[in-house]
Amino acid sequence: MSNPSLLILPGDGIGPEVMAEVRKIISWFGDKRGLEFDVSEDLVGGAAYDAHGTPLTDETMEKAQEVDAVLLGAVGGPKYDNLDFSVKPERGLLRLRKEMDLYSNLRPAQCFDALADFSSLKKDIVAGLDIMIIRELTSGIYFGEPRGIIKEGNERVGINTQRYTESEIARVARSAFELARKRGNKVCSMEKANVMESGILWRDVVQEVHDAEYPDVELSHMYADAGAMQLVRAPKQFDVIVTDNLFGDLLSDAAAMLTGSLGMLPSASLGAPMANGRPKALYEPVHGSAPDIAGQAKANPCACILSFAMALRYSFDQGEEATRLEKAVEAVLADGVRTADLMQADGVDPATTSQMGDAVIAKL
Amino acid sequence: MSNPSLLILPGDGIGPEVMAEVRKIISWFGDKRGLEFDVSEDLVGGAAYDAHGTPLTDETMEKAQEVDAVLLGAVGGPKYDNLDFSVKPERGLLRLRKEMDLYSNLRPAQCFDALADFSSLKKDIVAGLDIMIIRELTSGIYFGEPRGIIKEGNERVGINTQRYTESEIARVARSAFELARKRGNKVCSMEKANVMESGILWRDVVQEVHDAEYPDVELSHMYADAGAMQLVRAPKQFDVIVTDNLFGDLLSDAAAMLTGSLGMLPSASLGAPMANGRPKALYEPVHGSAPDIAGQAKANPCACILSFAMALRYSFDQGEEATRLEKAVEAVLADGVRTADLMQADGVDPATTSQMGDAVIAKL
């Protein structure tokens, strides 16, 4: 049997730096645990635009469709701010999500014990926090038609369309209920059903899927604005949150920031099972390309490393190895090793990106 | 000259209770400061639905168009959850906003010194916080067409449309720049221009209005997801935030919760000047109808009282009287008077709604 295949797309900014550490980790699993991967690498985002005039070539898109999992660093940067919408770095990422049909985006917001002090929230509010936000990732206002800027009389008019079909909602709801069963068995669905018809359909379909297939899971509904409030007020009330693409974008970022350690948070974007039974999958850190610190060896590779841990769990059925890697990261934090983003006081020298990666390997 | 006119719409849940305290305050200003108002009262939301089968009658709508300012309590409640979309309590409020063309929604997020401990955030992150969120209130996905739930083949499809014209963006941008000039002179505009064309137009128009009319104001742009993060991480970096209807809904609620005292936060919704020079205006607390505590004399009337203070300032050019009222509320807090929502420890008996109102009057 051939090795499972990984396509690595480091992207822009700190993407390549953090991905270099992940490659070390991948090699370690090959050398020490007999988990070999066929790794290939390619361009995405601004890097792809610079080389090919497009943020994702058709060839790269094809490769992404063929591999067992894609690992992505980050895309974007001020250099590309004035590019035409259709070739912005983000379009590369959005094309991957859409064409691979990665409808279920798992965004854990987890507060690491060693880092609880680092949150802007009071320690008792966030210590031990462990919530999972499931964001719909291939539909909604990100992709709905019609869209664009048109001219009406003398005026420009900007238009986007939120559009959700019943089956789009049902499949992401299912993935939330499945996940909840392996965790705290509680799902809170968020929309604006008091204002938007697409929110009414969202609420109804989530409830129907629940009643027909997952009556054992505790389900509640909350308006997204109240959800934003409750995340700030008492985030530990949540277990799994399921919401649409746009609300998920804001709410998962707010939730990530609650933990105080954005540089620690991974994500998985999953689609339907392929012929080999594995889901289509893309893994990426929640943080962005951080152009302000790129090239300075300051970036925290942990979010990207933990994204690979999610790959081990969700794509390769290696839950135990994933846990091993996660525990290694926690142990490094417990030892007080910190990249610059995790430091509050001056005095100590922060670890560089590669020192952090090496520390994780030492713990493995 | 006749007295300025006020239409009071107490609405549902705790709305009538908090509004009763505001009426005491209004009387005080008439008796002691010679500020007489012609006050009328009417129904909105579930209360209007119960009486008339609609959350806002045409007669009430007409009255709202004629008065100098509307004061609203809150709308909604579980009793109305299963009503048809078109007669839900919220539609009454949305009709008022839309037909009065109240495009500029001012939502201060202010942390009261006496309450800084009450936030879920660390004290140094929120103490002294004073930001103003300007939310566009009459357009965007709340009102765009087409909308609805349609049938496509066997499937239901939920549709809403985000739609912004250049002039809709320009006028709310102007109101943000005007306000910034009276405050810290800084505006941060938030959208998702990396994903939505309507966000590109938003960003461009805000920049154009700035460059042509307000070059003295410091302007920055931020993606709304990053904005949600930064509000949690370091909210004091902001002075005025301007954003669209939907983002404003979530971001202003998150910002409100940062202060830890939702029961304290007022809002103003302003439109174009009327013949008498006053803007069309509606004032309402940020909190909702809180059906769980309705009828128990537990509600905090301060948000509604401070909404009346905003009316004094923005509709009646009584900035000094507004400040007098705001200072009275602060003094009451400094004395340790607390409604139940502002109490952390047991032991002390909380003030009732009317005790809180009376305490404010005593300070005036």
Ligand SMILES: CC(C)[C@H](C(=O)O)[C@@H](O)C(=O)O
């Ligand atoms: C980069 C951008 C297109 C993306 C999004 O808006 O989805 C990012 O914010 C995210 O959350 O993954």
Ligand SMILES: CC(C)[C@H](C(=O)O)[C@@H](O)C(=O)O
């Ligand atoms: C009650 C509801 C329609 C309203 C909104 O979504 O605008 C509320 O959340 C608000 O923020 O004023």
